[in-house]
Amino acid sequence: xxxxxxxxxxxxxxxxxxxxDVILTAVGTIWRVVFAWILWxxxxxxxxxIGGFTFQAMLSYYVINAFLSTMERSHGTLGEISNxxxxxxxxxxxxxxxxxxxxxxxxxxxxxxxYGVFAVMATAVSMLLFRxxxxxxxxxxxxxxxxxxxxxxxVFMNSYSFFVGIWAFKFQDMTFAMHLLxxxxxxxxxxxxxxxxxxxxxxxILRWFPFTHIIYTPTMxxxxxxxxxxxxxxxxxxxxxxxxxxxxxxxxxxxxxIKYEGVGI
Amino acid sequence: xxxxLRFIWLLIKMKIVRTMxxxxxxxxxxxADGMLFLIQLLTFAVIYGQVDSIGGWSRGQMLIFxxxxxxxxxxxxxxxxxxxxxxxxxxxxxxLDTYLTKPGNALxxxxxxxxxxGSIPLLFLSGAIIAWGVSIEGIVITVPLMLGYTGMVLxxxxxxxxxxxxxxTIPFFVISATSIDWLEGDMLMLNFKIPGVIYKGFFRIxxxxxxxxxxxxxxxxxLLSGAMTKSGLIHSLAVVLVFTVFTFWFxxxxxxxxxxxxx
Numbered sequence: 001x002x003x004x005x006x007x008x009x010x011x012x013x014x015x016x017x018x019x020x021d022v023i024l025t026a027v028g029t030i031w032r033v034v035f036a037w038i039l040w041x042x043x044x045x046x047x048x049x050i051g052g053f054t055f056q057a058m059l060s061y062y063v064i065n066a067f068l069s070t071m072e073r074s075h076g077t078l079g080e081i082s083n084x085x086x087x088x089x090x091x092x093x094x095x096x097x098x099x100x101x102x103x104x105x106x107x108x109x110x111x112x113x114x115y116g117v118f119a120v121m122a123t124a125v126s127m128l129l130f131r132x133x134x135x136x137x138x139x140x141x142x143x144x145x146x147x148x149x150x151x152x153x154x155v156f157m158n159s160y161s162f163f164v165g166i167w168a169f170k171f172q173d174m175t176f177a178m179h180l181l182x183x184x185x186x187x188x189x190x191x192x193x194x195x196x197x198x199x200x201x202x203x204x205i206l207r208w209f210p211f212t213h214i215i216y217t218p219t220m221x222x223x224x225x226x227x228x229x230x231x232x233x234x235x236x237x238x239x240x241x242x243x244x245x246x247x248x249x250x251x252x253x254x255x256x257x258i259k260y261e262g263v264g265i
Numbered sequence: 266x267x268x269x270l271r272f273i274w275l276l277i278k279m280k281i282v283r284t285m286x287x288x289x290x291x292x293x294x295x296x297a298d299g300m301l302f303l304i305q306l307l308t309f310a311v312i313y314g315q316v317d318s319i320g321g322w323s324r325g326q327m328l329i330f331x332x333x334x335x336x337x338x339x340x341x342x343x344x345x346x347x348x349x350x351x352x353x354x355x356x357x358x359x360x361l362d363t364y365l366t367k368p369g370n371a372l373x374x375x376x377x378x379x380x381x382x383g384s385i386p387l388l389f390l391s392g393a394i395i396a397w398g399v400s401i402e403g404i405v406i407t408v409p410l411m412l413g414y415t416g417m418v419l420x421x422x423x424x425x426x427x428x429x430x431x432x433x434t435i436p437f438f439v440i441s442a443t444s445i446d447w448l449e450g451d452m453l454m455l456n457f458k459i460p461g462v463i464y465k466g467f468f469r470i471x472x473x474x475x476x477x478x479x480x481x482x483x484x485x486x487x488l489l490s491g492a493m494t495k496s497g498l499i500h501s502l503a504v505v506l507v508f509t510v511f512t513f514w515f516x517x518x519x520x521x522x523x524x525x526x527x528x
Contacts, residue, residue, distance in 0.1 A: 035455055039319070039459050184304065198311055
């Protein structure tokens with residue numbers, strides 16, 4: 001366990017080198033709020049409430065959603081794994097005495113912690129700039145559920161990225177997946193629009209899938225738009241998917257790793 | 266002119282030969298960008314499920330807007346994106362030397378040497394989205410309207426090109442290129458999600474005059490749906506003219522500051 005903590009710590013420190021990227025990501029968080037402020041501002045000019053959201057509640061949704069999305073850093077794992085397999089630098093993960101998937105998970109946690117600091121600052125700036133009165137629940141159960149779901153969601157997303165990334169052992173070029181998947185996943189995480197605005201039948205279907213419960217459900221819990229029982233249901237679904245995805249990616253890795261050609265060895 | 270066209274045709278042929286070596290990635294851009302626009306359609310379908318109009322724009326106008334943005338983006342991807350996007354890196358590591366020492370216009374070569382024919386299906390997808398919007402709006406298409414719309418789309422494609430070249434000429438002075446891609450990416454994503462008519466105050470000035478991403482898909486949509494004003498048309502034409510003239514001047518000015526890192 002200590003070695004994984006060391007990896008997370010190293011990645012936390014390594015982010016200091018890429019501080020410009022970190023700052024740009026933080027500014028990107030503010031841009032998401034800008035988008036919500038302009039678009040929903042125009043829509044709410046003619047409406048006082050849409051789908052149970054007031055304008056302030058809608059902005060709160062986007063602020064919290066943007067904050068959580070900035071902290072969730074597992075999307076880099078897919079690109080890193082496939083690039084390393086392609087250029088041969090993945091060799092180091094095959095020789096060091098650690099579980100490769102857990103190694104990448106530790107990296108994600110370390111990077112997320114660093115980005116978290118800037119996400120807090122970006123959120124504060126957004127709230128000040130756009131005079132947002134953040135609608136936050138005072139219910140401790142909902143807050144705890146949201147935190148646990150977000151952490152578990154990070155583990156799921158890391159397993160998912162790892163699973164997709166290791167297909168580079170077979171297909172070499174994963175650029176296609178790297179560009180195609182994020183926009184789809186982003187929608188199902190509720191980053192573009194609150195999923196509760198979808199027709200009810202779609203909301204019910206999406207409740208069975210993990211992506212909904214990584215950012216969207218925690219955001220709805222924190223804004224007090226859904227109750228704790230809905231959060232518990234989401235947590236149960238997420239637990240099953242996370243365990244399943246971890247096992248599937250481990251099995252796939254064992255099967256795929258023998259295809260590694262080790263470019264440059 | 267004929268010589269330049271022959272040169273462009275030669276560059277396209279060379280690119281096709283190179284592309285055939287990586288057939289798996291041939292339609293990659295189409296699938297990635299196509300999915301992005303389909304998700305955008307889904308997002309606005311969700312919003313229009315709750316409201317009748319956004320900033321005075323109906324569902325049909327929004328479909329035309331998304332289709333037009335997709336069309337301009339498709340033309341950008343097919344013709345010049347993959348050539349222009351490499352400029353900062355070529356400035357940084359000195360590879361631009363090769364372009365400057367060869368006969369012919371360096372910018373012309375950079376613009377057309379990386380055409381991407383795999384993005385052609387994007388044009389069909391965009392056309393289908395626009396046709397869907399036109400049918401919802403009940404617009405009667407006439408030849409002059411079609412020609413006007415096509416002309417405006419091509420002008421906005423030129424404006425997109427201008428913006429790409431201007432941003433990628435900045436590395437002649439500052440070397441770093443990371444922030445250029447970031448800046449452009451964020452501006453495009455915002456303007457791809459928000460029609461220009463919604464902007465007010467500071468954002469209207471920013472996206473209509475300083476960084477005119479806000480007019481790129483908005484103006485052709487207004488033209489097609491009959492919502493275009495005379496002053497809006499004059500403003501758009503003036504913006505394209507000013508930015509095109511500035512682009513070529515700025516490129517030449519940037520070249521004078523090229524430090525040729527490799528030599």
